[in-house]
Amino acid sequence: xxxxxxxxxxxxxxxxxxxxxxxxxxxxxxxxxxxxxxxxxxxxxxxxxxxxxxxxxxxxxxxxxxxxxxxxxxxxxxxxxxxxxxxxxxxxxxxxxxxxxxxxxxxxxxxxxxxxxxxxxxxxxxxxxxxxxxxxxxxxxxxxxxxxxxxxxxxxxxxxxxxxxxxxxxxxxxxxxxxxxxxxxxxxxxxxxxxxxxxxxxxxxxxxxxxxxxxxxxxxxxxxxxxxxxxxxxxxxxxxxxxxxxxxxxxxxxxxxxxxxxxxxxxxxxxxxxxxxxxxxxxxxxxxxxxxxxxxxxxxxxxxxxxxxxxxxxxxxxxxxxxxxxxxxxxxxxxxxxxxxxxxxxxxxxxxxxxxxxxxxxxxxxxxxxxxxxxxxxxxxxxxxxxxxxxxxxxxxxxxxxxxxxxxxxxxxxxxxxxxxxxxxxxxxxxxxxxxxxxxxxxxxxxxxxxxxxxxxxxxxxxxxxxxxxxxxxxxxxxxxxxxxxxxxxxxxxxxxxxxxxxxxxxxxxxxxxxxxxxxxxxxxxxxxxxxxxxxxxxxxxxxxxxxxxxxxxxxxxxxxxxxxxxxxxxxxxxxxxxxxxxxxxxxxxxxxxxxxxxxxxxxxxxxxxxxxxxxxxxxxxxxxxxxxxxxxxxxxxxxxxxxxxxxxxxxxxxxxxxxxxxxxxxxxxxxxxxxxxxxxxxxxxxxxxxxxxxxxxxxxxxxxxxxxxxxxxxxxxxxxxx
Amino acid sequence: xxxxxxxxxxxxxxxxxxxxxxxxxxxxxxxxxxxxxxxxxxxxxxxxxxxxxxxxxxxxxxxxxxxxxxxxxxxxxxxxxxxxxxxxxxxxxxxxxxxxxxxxxxxxxxxxxxxxxxxxxxxxxxxxxxxxxxxxxxxxxxxxxxxxxxxxxxxxxx
Ligand code: FES
Ligand code: FES
Numbered sequence: 001x002x003x004x005x006x007x008x009x010x011x012x013x014x015x016x017x018x019x020x021x022x023x024x025x026x027x028x029x030x031x032x033x034x035x036x037x038x039x040x041x042x043x044x045x046x047x048x049x050x051x052x053x054x055x056x057x058x059x060x061x062x063x064x065x066x067x068x069x070x071x072x073x074x075x076x077x078x079x080x081x082x083x084x085x086x087x088x089x090x091x092x093x094x095x096x097x098x099x100x101x102x103x104x105x106x107x108x109x110x111x112x113x114x115x116x117x118x119x120x121x122x123x124x125x126x127x128x129x130x131x132x133x134x135x136x137x138x139x140x141x142x143x144x145x146x147x148x149x150x151x152x153x154x155x156x157x158x159x160x161x162x163x164x165x166x167x168x169x170x171x172x173x174x175x176x177x178x179x180x181x182x183x184x185x186x187x188x189x190x191x192x193x194x195x196x197x198x199x200x201x202x203x204x205x206x207x208x209x210x211x212x213x214x215x216x217x218x219x220x221x222x223x224x225x226x227x228x229x230x231x232x233x234x235x236x237x238x239x240x241x242x243x244x245x246x247x248x249x250x251x252x253x254x255x256x257x258x259x260x261x262x263x264x265x266x267x268x269x270x271x272x273x274x275x276x277x278x279x280x281x282x283x284x285x286x287x288x289x290x291x292x293x294x295x296x297x298x299x300x301x302x303x304x305x306x307x308x309x310x311x312x313x314x315x316x317x318x319x320x321x322x323x324x325x326x327x328x329x330x331x332x333x334x335x336x337x338x339x340x341x342x343x344x345x346x347x348x349x350x351x352x353x354x355x356x357x358x359x360x361x362x363x364x365x366x367x368x369x370x371x372x373x374x375x376x377x378x379x380x381x382x383x384x385x386x387x388x389x390x391x392x393x394x395x396x397x398x399x400x401x402x403x404x405x406x407x408x409x410x411x412x413x414x415x416x417x418x419x420x421x422x423x424x425x426x427x428x429x430x431x432x433x434x435x436x437x438x439x440x441x442x443x444x445x446x447x448x449x450x451x452x453x454x455x456x457x458x459x460x461x462x463x464x465x466x467x468x469x470x471x472x473x474x475x476x477x478x479x480x481x482x483x484x485x486x487x488x489x490x491x492x493x494x495x496x497x498x499x500x501x502x503x504x505x506x507x508x509x510x511x512x513x514x515x516x517x518x519x520x521x522x523x524x525x526x527x528x529x530x531x532x533x534x535x536x537x538x539x540x541x542x543x544x545x546x547x548x549x550x551x552x553x554x555x556x557x558x559x560x561x562x563x564x565x566x567x568x569x570x571x572x573x574x575x576x577x578x579x580x581x582x583x584x585x586x587x588x589x590x591x592x593x594x595x596x597x598x599x600x601x602x603x604x605x606x607x608x609x610x611x612x613x614x615x616x617x618x619x620x621x622x623x624x625x626x627x628x629x630x631x632x633x634x635x636x637x638x639x640x641x642x643x644x645x646x647x648x649x650x651x652x653x654x655x656x657x658x659x660x661x662x663x664x665x666x667x668x669x670x671x672x673x674x675x676x677x678x679x680x681x682x683x684x685x686x687x688x689x690x691x692x693x694x695x696x697x698x699x700x701x702x703x704x705x706x707x708x709x710x711x712x713x714x715x716x717x718x719x720x721x722x723x
Numbered sequence: 724x725x726x727x728x729x730x731x732x733x734x735x736x737x738x739x740x741x742x743x744x745x746x747x748x749x750x751x752x753x754x755x756x757x758x759x760x761x762x763x764x765x766x767x768x769x770x771x772x773x774x775x776x777x778x779x780x781x782x783x784x785x786x787x788x789x790x791x792x793x794x795x796x797x798x799x800x801x802x803x804x805x806x807x808x809x810x811x812x813x814x815x816x817x818x819x820x821x822x823x824x825x826x827x828x829x830x831x832x833x834x835x836x837x838x839x840x841x842x843x844x845x846x847x848x849x850x851x852x853x854x855x856x857x858x859x860x861x862x863x864x865x866x867x868x869x870x871x872x873x874x875x876x877x878x879x880x881x
Contacts, residue, residue: 231759
């Protein structure tokens with residue numbers, strides 16, 4: 001639960017927090033027992049490779065060393081020809097069940113339909129740190145391609161040996177190895193018969209280059225779509241077990257509250273109800289939801305609380321509560337040249353402060369878990385991005401061994417970085433243990449808004465200078481609390497000071513789609529716009545003047561063309577703005593047009609053009625879907641979303657009080673994909689969100705002359721009269 | 724306490740015995756195992772729990788089962804007829820109008836209801852009618868496309 005120490009542990013920059021889970025060695029088994037468990041056939045195992053530098057934000061240096069060289073995934077070809085891929089990654093709407101299957105099918109030379117993906121099951125799949133950081137495509141995708149390549153060569157070799165011919169004479173196509181002469185052929189399944197072969201993937205990556213891909217690179221629709229449109233797919237909230245009870249948790253009256261006294265007698269007296277108190281944890285389980293709600297309402301509890309801060313004074317609080325001596329791994333400070341020289345050389349100097357509010361992930365599927373406690377073993381189904389970490393959490397909380405604890409993740413109703421932790425799983429498991437029956441727990445929307453964690457709020461201060469030629473001379477950037485992801489500038493500035501300041505934060509905070517890249521891009525790209533205006537240079541030209549990165553230049557150009565930047569003409573009340581950036585292997589440029597109603601001060605985003613490059617594209621259709629989804633989600637954080645809190649309570653834990661983007665808020669979105677077949681593939685789950693907010697802020701300035709330096713930009717849905 | 728013992732869902736009369744105060748959503752999901760109807764907020768704000776009552780879209784989380792009486796309920800499970808998907812379901816597949824798909828059931832039922840009263844909606848009309856449905860993954864544009872495609876097909880133009 002929310003013990004004080006856990007709260008502090010979470011109150012750090014999320015990337016580090018995510019990686020704290022100790023890796024478990026998956027293979028206690030030797031190869032022979034492993035193959036026996038697989039039922040024979042051919043298995044190729046993927047191992048972690050140091051060469052695959054992970055594309056977390058720049059400061060994650062050193063992570064690779066900590067990653068054990070061990071099994072990350074494997075591919076199995078059964079004697080009946082079935083191809084199964086085992087990976088600890090999870091499907092949360094980012095469509096990797098489809099894109100990974102495409103990658104394997106492409107390299108193994110089988111049809112997409114013949115591939116089955118087993119994902120996110122701590123018993124069946126190898127250890128995985130979690131599905132986050134846009135790493136699935138560059139890391140897991142690359143490994144699975146190697147594995148599929150190796151499997152195909154094993155199959156060809158087996159056929160060559162069988163027929164006593166040279167492997168070079170054979171081709172593997174459509175799940176079959178055949179002689180080039182066409183004289184004979186044999187299916188993968190037939191080749192796998194009688195085998196019990198487990199092999200590591202090769203050290204090098206002898207994979208098919210992107211221009212030769214056949215199945216990867218094609219637009220493919222979501223695998224299993226029919227189950228989703230018919231309501232047949234079972235998300236965690238939809239699972240059932242015989243005798244299952246419905247759980248409810250008594251929430252403290254405020255964050256950090258401790259239980260002074262509690263009276264469970266009335267709840268316990270209700271038929272079929274069990275009520276549990278364990279430390280500050282209080283929960284009930286009942287045969288049905290209504291009874292569970294009534295039992296919960298019948299509990300009388302007193303809480304000890306301590307006074308806490310309020311969102312009204314949030315930004316002051318963050319500035320004043322910066323950690324004095326942050327741990328080494330929490331620091332980020334980078335300098336170049338001399339700021340004072342840089343400022344002295346400038347003909348325009350600028351200083352500005354930007355703020356970013358706390359926001360909530362609001363996955364439409366709230367946290368849920370089904371726990372089954374049987375014969376000393378705990379099995380939990382739950383929607384999480386980190387099945388193995390949640391397994392460890394459950395095991396630790398219940399004093400079980402990891403071997404006796406299993407976590408399975410059904411394809412989940414999204415997460416956006418918000419489902420890294422296992423509170424709900426732990427709660428359901430605790431109740432199941434007490435009840436001796438399976439317990440199902442589905443957090444209410446209010447619980448999801450309150451007891452999950454938030455995207456860190458932040459204060460960002462920038463000081464800059466630009467010379468008479470429109471070249472940056474100085475760039476100083478301080479981020480308080482929100483994080484260091486994408487904190488470094490991609491523009492050329494000879495004199496720099498960039499620093500992240502960890503803060504003893506007032507709320508429980510953690511990962512969120514793109515982490516702090518959103519906040520850092522908002523501040524940086526807003527400021528670049530301010531500088532462009534100060535220097536009297538067109539915002540696009542100003543960026544290009546200070547930019548060397550070829551790929552970022554290319555997305556700016558592509559977006560500008562599609563948008564019609566040069567020819568743009570403002571209608572009254574309309575404005576145009578641009579922003580761009582790089583993170584996690586993705587290059588993005590967003591161009592926006594806004595319209596402001598002078599009377600109501602409502603802001604409408606009319607049109608967004610976003611150009612995107614994440615290397616060789618695996619699934620262009622899925623990618624477009626993901627990018628426009630990220631833009632749409634970004635509208636909420638840009639214009640409306642802010643968690644309000646006071647004294648340990650969330651004041652707006654309902655969709656009626658917390659506005660997310662809806663149909664009417666969505667602009668016309670045009671996505672321009674740049675398919676760099678000469679570049680490795682990177683993920684796109686996160687970075688496409690970072691350009692929207694600054695592009696909109698810059699467009700609002702263009703329309704009104706009002707510079708909004710806060711996210712969200714609106715107050716009660718309206719543009720403030722002054723910044 | 725008042726009890727409810729039957730409900731007309733997807734053309735079938737279902738028998739059970741529940742407290743009349745239970746939400747229609749919980750009865751569909753827990754008693755009838757029709758889990759295609761989703762809980763998203765329990766507050767009438769997201770429309771993930773949309774069902775059709777006599778053809779009209781309703782938030783099943785906001786309805787006490789005791790208030791349903793003999794009215795006909797259609798859930799997502801009831802749209803498919805003899806193995807054939809409703810044109811709106813098919814259009815959602817063809818346009819790939821989903822990401823995590825948790826909102827999809829509600830979206831499809833909302834669209835089915837709209838196309839009944841407005842067989843040829845403009846984009847603005849779709850947005851207006853469907854504005855109560857949240858898709859946190861932000862698939863709105865594709866959902867609008869899917870509704871257009873379904874409309875075109877239902878009007879016999881494709
Ligand atoms: S669950 Fe009924 S409207 Fe959200
Ligand atoms: S597809 Fe995820 S909420 Fe709509």
